[in-house]
Amino acid sequence: MLTRIEDILATLVAFPTVSARSNLELVDWVARFLSDAGFSVTRIAAEGEPKAGLLARFGAGQGGTLLSAHTDVVPVEGQRWSVEPFALTPRGDRLHGRGTTDMKGFVACVLALAETLRATPPARPVSIALSWDEELGCRGIPQMIDRVIPTLGRPDLCIVGEPTLMRLGLGHKGKASFRATCHGTAGHSAMAPRFTNALHLAADLIAALRSEQARLLREGAQDAAYDIPCSTVHAGRMQGGVALNIVPDLAEVLFEIRHLASETTEEILARITADLPAGVEITPTGAYPGLESDPATPAIAAFAALLPDPAPVKVSYGTEAGFFAARGIPTVVCGPGTMDDGHQPDESIARDQLALCAAILARQLRG
The missing domain is CATH 3.30.70.360 (Alpha-Beta Plaits)
Structure with a gap:
């Protein structure tokens, strides 16, 4: 699985989806990838910009898990990189490239798992939401959020995969x-x-x-x-x-x-x-909006039990999680890597974080 995650991550990093540029090539690629994996895919075009997000769903029935991420990354101008920012470069146990931590590493884990679902279908639906312009102050998700539940149904849990070292993030300002x-x-x-x-x-x-x-x-x-x-x-x-x-x-x-x-x-x-x-x-x-999730919520408590350390944390940065929580969806922030590596020159993520993320998400989706 880790080899497949790295292959997908290399493809994602190669799309230079800096917020000032279009993300359409990445969205097109992911839409084809998920359609081939058996997902129903809905594209949502940005208003007045050459950008888009997508909502995708696999499986029938109610509930399930929604996996959420943004597609944009921060600029590299003015930073001193020792590797090509938009190419995945392995160094020891780490993978370097813009967005590896924030947050294409999580997306690669999600997509690698997505293509396995047809062979072993999950008991409950699996949904994916990818947005644009999160790095500019969460400008894309407001254009998407009203279509999430009508398109995907109401999930039992939303996991926003921003980097937390796979700790359970339950709050931010x-x-x-x-x-x-x-x-x-x-x-x-x-x-x-x-x-x-x-x-x-x-x-x-x-x-x-x-x-x-x-x-x-x-x-x-x-x-x-x-x-x-x-x-x-x-x-x-x-x-x-x-x-x-x-x-x-x-x-x-x-x-x-x-x-x-x-x-x-x-x-x-x-x-x-x-x-x-x-x-x-x-x-x-x-x-x-901020996020203030209750650890006693059944779906959140069940997910916490899958983590090596179930103790909740709060993160200093903002995410899109509050938009989902405001729609009554139990929502957590949990993803591979640490924001200490995000937005930095030579941004990177550890391979063991990707492996841990994939293992936890596999248990969540098949539980």
């Missing part, structure tokens, strides 16, 4: 991102006090973000299962102005909120904006 456009008035810098400096407005916003972060650290909700136990705010980009001797009339700040399940984006944003001066316009640019 939600995220919302924003663009703040700060409107000032232009003028000669020699008479700066007569004009409204857009960069000053942007600085006021950043000061408010810092103040809210300090408040969240001091008195916000806490969850010790996370490396950073509270909700967080972060300004990632600020720009404005055209010349030193001109008071800037426009500035922009990109910022985000990552929140615990017990807090909401709305309440955090309200505190940030409460005392901002006029001229700061804030526009949402993306969001995804």
Whole structure:
């Protein structure tokens, strides 16, 4: 099985599905692969982009397992790779290439198992969901999620295969991102006090973000299962102005909120904006829900029993899991590798992680 997984992973890595590019060649290949394996396949085209996702199902009846992944990977520009990013390169017990950990290794395990189901059909349905643009803030899955249950039925469990070293991930924070456009008035810098400096407005916003972060650290909700136990705010980009001797009339700040399940984006944003001066316009640019799954849910408890370490963890990064959970589907995050290797130059995954993933998924699908 591991040899077959590596063969499939080599094919997947060779598709340069960076979020800025199309993923259609990969989706076409996977759709043919799954159709040949006996799956019914439904393609979902992205709105206004040359991209797509797919939903696939094998078997009849109710329930079963849904295996979910994204097809896009992060860019390689600006990183110093010692191997070709879009070719699978073995080195010792590891396989290198963009997406090996995040998260084509999981997809390769799923596809290798998928082609075995016709010979030994599972007792319950097996479904697969592949999305696009997860790396851009989960932009693809919102266009797919309403079709999941009508197309695939309601699964007993959804496994989102982001890298957790095959630990049981039951939670992560939600995220919302924003663009703040700060409107000032232009003028000669020699008479700066007569004009409204857009960069000053942007600085006021950043000061408010810092103040809210300090408040969240001091008195916000806490969850010790996370490396950073509270909700967080972060300004990632600020720009404005055209010349030193001109008071800037426009500035922009990109910022985000990552929140615990017990807090909401709305309440955090309200505190940030409460005392901002006029001229700061804030526009949402993306969001995804958090995840807070119950380990006592029967389908989750049964899956946990298959893992070498059933103790649940929470992950620091975001996933698409919250979209499935919001539809009432018991959902976990569990996949091979670790995010410490994701998004890095010479990204890689250990062969034993792929073997462990395949073995656990085989028990889950045939249980």
